[in-house]
Amino acid sequence: MKILVVDDNSSITELLAMYFKKKGHDCITTNDGKEGLSLCMNNKFDAIILDLAMPEFTGKDFLDSLIQEGKIEQQKIIVLTAMPLGNVKIEDHRHGICEVLPKPCKLDVLMKTLESLTVAA
Amino acid sequence: MRLGLQIAIIVSLFACVMTVIGYVLLVQWNKPATSTTETAELIRTSTPIILFGIFIFIVMAGTMTFLIRSVTNPVKKLRDAADKITRGNLDVQPNIKGTTEVRDLVISFNTMVNTLKKAKELQSAAVAKYKNLYENAPGLYRTVSVDGIIADCNKSFAEHLGYTVEEVIGTHYNKYTDPKDVEAMTHSFETWKLTGVVKNIEIWLKTKGGTTFPTLISVSNLYDEKGNLIGCNNVIRDISEIHEARKKREKDAIMDLQLAEVKKMEKLKDEFASMMTHELKTPLTPIMGHCEMLKEPGLLGDLNQIQLDSINKISENALRLQRLIGDVMLAQRLEIGQMNFDKQKFEVTKLMSEIHNDYSKIMNEKQIEFVNSTQENLSLWSDKNRVREVIDNLIQNAVDFTPKNNGRIEIGARSEDSKVVFYVQDNGIGIPKAVQPTMFKKFYQVDASHRRKHTGTGLGLVICKGIVEGLGGGIWFESEPGKSTSFYFSIPDEVYWKNRLT
Numbered sequence: 094m095k096i097l098v099v100d101d102n103s104s105i106t107e108l109l110a111m112y113f114k115k116k117g118h119d120c121i122t123t124n125d126g127k128e129g130l131s132l133c134m135n136n137k138f139d140a141i142i143l144d145l146a147m148p149e150f151t152g153k154d155f156l157d158s159l160i161q162e163g164k165i166e167q168q169k170i171i172v173l174t175a176m177p178l179g180n181v182k183i184e185d186h187r188h189g190i191c192e193v194l195p196k197p198c199k200l201d202v203l204m205k206t207l208e209s210l211t212v213a214a
Numbered sequence: 215m216r217l218g219l220q221i222a223i224i225v226s227l228f229a230c231v232m233t234v235i236g237y238v239l240l241v242q243w244n245k246p247a248t249s250t251t252e253t254a255e256l257i258r259t260s261t262p263i264i265l266f267g268i269f270i271f272i273v274m275a276g277t278m279t280f281l282i283r284s285v286t287n288p289v290k291k292l293r294d295a296a297d298k299i300t301r302g303n304l305d306v307q308p309n310i311k312g313t314t315e316v317r318d319l320v321i322s323f324n325t326m327v328n329t330l331k332k333a334k335e336l337q338s339a340a341v342a343k344y345k346n347l348y349e350n351a352p353g354l355y356r357t358v359s360v361d362g363i364i365a366d367c368n369k370s371f372a373e374h375l376g377y378t379v380e381e382v383i384g385t386h387y388n389k390y391t392d393p394k395d396v397e398a399m400t401h402s403f404e405t406w407k408l409t410g411v412v413k414n415i416e417i418w419l420k421t422k423g424g425t426t427f428p429t430l431i432s433v434s435n436l437y438d439e440k441g442n443l444i445g446c447n448n449v450i451r452d453i454s455e456i457h458e459a460r461k462k463r464e465k466d467a468i469m470d471l472q473l474a475e476v477k478k479m480e481k482l483k484d485e486f487a488s489m490m491t492h493e494l495k496t497p498l499t500p501i502m503g504h505c506e507m508l509k510e511p512g513l514l515g516d517l518n519q520i521q522l523d524s525i526n527k528i529s530e531n532a533l534r535l536q537r538l539i540g541d542v543m544l545a546q547r548l549e550i551g552q553m554n555f556d557k558q559k560f561e562v563t564k565l566m567s568e569i570h571n572d573y574s575k576i577m578n579e580k581q582i583e584f585v586n587s588t589q590e591n592l593s594l595w596s597d598k599n600r601v602r603e604v605i606d607n608l609i610q611n612a613v614d615f616t617p618k619n620n621g622r623i624e625i626g627a628r629s630e631d632s633k634v635v636f637y638v639q640d641n642g643i644g645i646p647k648a649v650q651p652t653m654f655k656k657f658y659q660v661d662a663s664h665r666r667k668h669t670g671t672g673l674g675l676v677i678c679k680g681i682v683e684g685l686g687g688g689i690w691f692e693s694e695p696g697k698s699t700s701f702y703f704s705i706p707d708e709v710y711w712k713n714r715l716t
Contacts, residue, residue: 104500112503115513146492175495197499197536200506 094211095137098122099129099155100144100173109142112200126150130158133168140207145174156190169210173198224277231270238263288312292323304331354429354450357436358387360407365445374452376422387448392418392426410435410443416453428457484546491543498536505529541673548680555597555684557708562592562627562634569605569625580613582621592627594634595708600681601636604689607674608638608701615642615699633687633704644695653691654679678703 096118098109106122113120121136123129127150133141145152152172159165175196192206239260288310295308304327310320348355349368356367364385372379375390382390391399395418406412412433418426429450436445507514508525517525547553570586577584594601605625612623624639645653654675682689682703689703 102496102499104497105503108500108503108507112507112513115507175492175499196495197502197532200503 094118094139094207096120096207097129097132097136097138097141099126099141099147099152100124101126101147102144105144109203112204116204126152126155130155133159134162134164138168139211140169140171142171142173142203145172145176171203171206171210173203224274224281228270228274231267235263235267284312285316288316288320292320295323295327299327299330304334354448354452356382356387356448356450357445358403358448359445360443362386362388362403371450374421375419390419392420394418406433406446407443412446419450427452427454429453484549487546488543491539491546494539495536495543498532498539502529502532502536505532541677545673545676545680548677548684553680553684555600557595557597559593559595560598562594563588563590565598565602566625566627569602569609573609576613577623580621581619582613582616582623585622585624587624587626588628590627590629592629592634594705596685596705597681600685601705604678604681604703605636605638607678611674611701612638612640612642612699616640617642630704633706635702635704637700637702639698639700641698644697644699645691645693646695650691650693654689 094113096109096113098106098113098120100106100109100122101124103124106124110120110122121132121138123132126147129141129143130150143152143155152174156165156170159168170190172190172193173196174193191210194203194206291308291310295306298306306327307324308320310316312320348366350370351368352370354368354371354374356371357365359365364382364387367379367382369379372382375382387403388396388399398415399417402412402415402417412431414430414432416428417431418428420426430453431451432449433446434449435443436447438444505525505528508517509522509529544553566586566588570584573584609623609625613621616623620641622641625637627634627636629635679689682705686706686708687704689701691699691701693699
């Protein structure tokens with residue numbers, strides 16, 4: 094599986110990169126939303142793990158740009174956020190988002206979610 | 215008969231007689247004087263005529279005198295009556311007989327007197343009314359002469375200040391002024407003396423007993439006949455109530471400002487807390503993630519038992535921290551009304567069985583008798599997960615405060631009107647009466663010693679209350695210290711209400 098992790102917190106991107114690699118997957122990470130967007134445009138990922146509360150270019154901006162480019166439908170996105178789930182307003186992006194998970198999230202739960210996404214596809 | 219006609223007839227008669235006499239005299243006179251005998255003859259013949267003339271004159275004079283007196287007498291009487299009226303006696307009713315003119319005059323005179331009498335009566339009534347008003351009016355009135363002496367005052371004024379009217383009259387106006395306002399009062403009085411004008415002034419007065427009160431004094435001037443200013447009437451209004459109201463309004467305004475400030479601070483605090491909890495949560499992801507990786511056999515290399523125990527301790531505490539942050543966030547959101555509810559129809563009876571099953575193992579381990587006494591088949595339109603959260607919290611509390619041996623916890627639900635009432639009962643230590651009112655306040659546990667034994671955040675009941683009230687219900691408890699505690703909460707069935715409203 095080829096996974097993109099977009100999160101401004103490097104501890105999280107490092108953790109996930111380490112975990113996914115140990116689990117035998119290909120993982121690319123970035124701490125910058127814009128960079129994440131261009132990576133996403135130029136590469137095909139099996140899944141994207143996206144943080145919402147990022148400085149400057151937020152997760153919402155990331156999703157908006159994908160919608161504008163008309164590429165949202167092709168993506169399988171897991172939103173990983175520390176915000177209260179009730180506060181995550183993602184109605185506009187529902188069609189692109191496959192799952193919303195709270196931080197902190199158990200790694201095996203995240204892994205199972207990823208596997209279920211790719212199986213469904 | 216009219217006086218003019220009478221006089222005309224008399225004068226004509228007189229004129230006739232005089233003509234006759236004149237004629238006779240002329241005839242006699244024109245005869246040439248012949249001798250002394252003739253003269254004597256003339257005198258002899260003239261004598262009766264002269265006598266007749268004298269007689270006529272006397273008759274005329276008598277008649278005239280009578281006529282004139284018949285006019286002057288009534289006039290004199292009228293003059294006397296007028297004099298009496300001038301002296302203030304309006305009860306004069308001259309009954310004078312006389313000629314038509316005189317009678318007309320008397321009638322007019324009497325009408326005038328009557329009108330005057332009526333006017334005087336009206337005036338006396340008005341004066342009495344005014345005097346009555348002045349003396350008995352609830353307002354405080356005093357009359358002050360230009361030299362500053364109180365010439366008169368009403369009962370209200372005297373009594374309000376603790377004196378009698380007699381005590382007040384003749385004293386200086388500043389005797390009743392609050393010492394702190396004497397200067398202002400004197401200034402106002404001196405200005406009035408010069409200009410005759412005083413705007414309504416606010417002056418504090420002082421009673422005999424020494425208490426002071428605020429008043430509003432207005433002035434109306436009094437003048438003598440020549441138009442000189444001789445004094446003034448003061449209308450004094452006790453404005454204690456207005457003063458109080460004004461003071462209260464000022465205080466209210468300050469309080470409103472403070473309240474707005476507090477609200478602003480509260481909002482800032484909420485926003486800060488919400489940001490802080492979010493920030494606190496973020497580092498938990500790598501902490502817990504790394505623990506999870508270390509614990510997974512073979513992933514990062516095998517750990518020995520001591521290392522594994524260590525990792526487990528880190529994990530457990532990270533989990534506790536996560537729960538604590540979660541509770542704080544939840545309480546925060548409930549407080550600022552940010553909680554979203556996801557309502558749908560669910561089977562209450564099924565939920566209670568699920569809960570019973572989920573806890574059976576733990577209750578067995580803790581040797582607590584755990585009973586679900588739900589009997590009806592119930593369903594609700596509400597937020598199932600939040601309802602479960604409340605029950606979880608209450609069960610957690612019950613477990614924490616139930617004795618080690620012979621512990622018993624009973625849960626259940628029953629319908630009541632259009633609501634479902636849930637309950638969690640235990641036979642634990644109970645809640646002391648003194649602290650019962652503060653149970654649903656933030657960060658409260660029965661006492662510090664319990665907090666050491668029981669590892670709650672102290673937010674459980676706050677969260678329960680927030681959720682239950684957010685779902686339109688209520689939460690309460692009954693507790694017998696040392697014996698038992700029962701928590702109840704009601705959740706209204708929204709479908710029921712929707713049907714009733716439509």
